[in-house]
Amino acid sequence: MSQSFDEITAQLKHRHRRTARLKWLSMGALALAATFLVVFISDMLVKGLPAFQQAQIQVEVTYSEQSQQMPPAAVNEDVRRLVSRGFLRTLPMRMRDNPDLVGTTRMEWVLADSAVDQYLKGHHTRLKDDQMVVVDDLLAKGQVALKFNTRFFTAGDSKMPELAGIASAAVGTVMTLIVTMLVCFPIGVMTAVYLEEFATDNWLTQIIEININNLAAVPSILFGLLGLAIYINFFGVPRSTPLVGGLTLALMTLPVIIIATRTALRSVPDTIRQAAFGVGCSRWQVVRDHVLPLSFPGILTGSIIGLAQAMGETAPLIIIGMVAFIPDVSASFGDAATVMPAQIFTWAGEPDRAFTEKTAGGILVLLAVLISLNATAVWMRKKFERRW
Known part of the structure; x- marks a missing residue:
């Protein structure tokens, strides 16, 4: 049954009203999120700058x-x-x-x-x-x-707020992330290359892919329990050290790097692979000389984002004891250490009012580092991205 012109006009007006309503709701949600962000940053600045x-x-x-x-x-x-x-x-x-x-x-x-x-x-x-x-x-x-x-950036933790600083936590964070990347980056990239370029599509690889995707959504505290059970209780790795902290965060970061690497590998057109095969390259030569170089910017970007995510984690490190009182900078990967999120968590529980600004100041420093890492990842993606 055909519709009259007036009925079609009414339907169009109704559709346009719904579109406009959805547009305003979306803009309102965006404005609300921006408001919360401004309030949060402003509150941190007011409380943290005095530190x-x-x-x-x-x-x-x-x-x-x-x-x-x-x-x-x-x-x-x-x-x-x-x-x-x-x-x-x-x-x-x-x-x-x-x-x-x-x-x-x-x-x-x-x-x-x-x-x-x-x-x-x-x-x-x-x-x-x-x-x-x-x-x-x-x-x-x-x-x-x-x-x-200056002591805030050069000194370690202290029970006296005027002496407390983030130096020991910052060094512990760097050492922990070094261990994390040394473990999860090569394993994650090699796993992604195998699954994407070499593995056949069968029930085993499908199970592996499902588990990798599920691990990326597991709560981080469970990785802390896994690190406690495997590294500390089974292998006897020293507790509260950058070594065990890095190994634990590597478990959490590994799925992120695998997924990011597979996405970067898939972005390389098949014509590149076919051209390399056409001139007599083996599969490994195709991957090593053509696919990996072209996908490396995406791999590096995903790895930096995974590193930034690991840097902000507190729950798994609390489980393995990296909330210890560390007044001095750790000298090795086997010495007791803490990280910046755990240090901020410790200061937040102190009753002295002076530690409140230390907490907010530590959050500002951590936010600055995380924003810098994410900005670096975005810059690298824009600079080295290739459009096919």
Whole structure:
């Protein structure tokens, strides 16, 4: 039965209204997501940027035999309670390393206690009224200031927030990711090459493909349990080390690299393979000399994204004990270490208000690294991508 012109017009108007409604709903969802992102980033900036500044006090430090035995005596009584205990504890070591300091008195900028730091930043503080008066007086004289917090990037963890830094966690992260890539990159690429270029389509390869796709969707904490059971309990790999952390993250990253590599291999046109076969190349020569070079940008991009995903993981590393208190930088892959996500998790559980900005500052550093890795992957894909 044919429709009249008015009925067709009404249907078109209804269809256009539905299309417009879907368009506005999509734009609204995008705007809502962008709003949440802006709120999240803004909140992290407000809370995290103060972590890159640390209060310091200019005091008169006396290096004497008495201060070597009892460090608090080295600082004037009025400001002794405002100076970080960590600085006072380092005085004997400084005099042992530099004997020329003994018997001298110097004006130095030293770390202030976290309570002074929070007071200068306008946060809740543990300072008493008389201490606030002293701080205000020193501030008026220019003997108290917020300066760039170099310790945040050069020091390890500490129970005193003014001394805590991310250096040990950053080094532990790098060492863990080195192990991860050394294990999962060659295995993942070779597995993908075999499945895509050499394996026949049978029930065994189909089972392998299904399991690889399923492993990519497994919760990360299960990989931590697997690493605990296999590497630590069965093989006896030392707990809380970059070695076991890297091996555990390799299990999680392996499916991502395999899937990304297979996608990159499939993007190479079959005409390339046929042309290579036509001039007498073997299958291995075709893969080695033609397919792999052309697909390598895609393989590298997928590997970087997998590396960035592994870098942000916390749950599997908690299971294998990489949340230890690590004040010093690890010297080898077999030493106890922690990683940046685990360090942030540890700081988030500290009751001291000063650790809140340390947590947000660590998140900012981690976000900067992750965004850089993903931007590098996008740049490499755009630069080396070939369109057929």
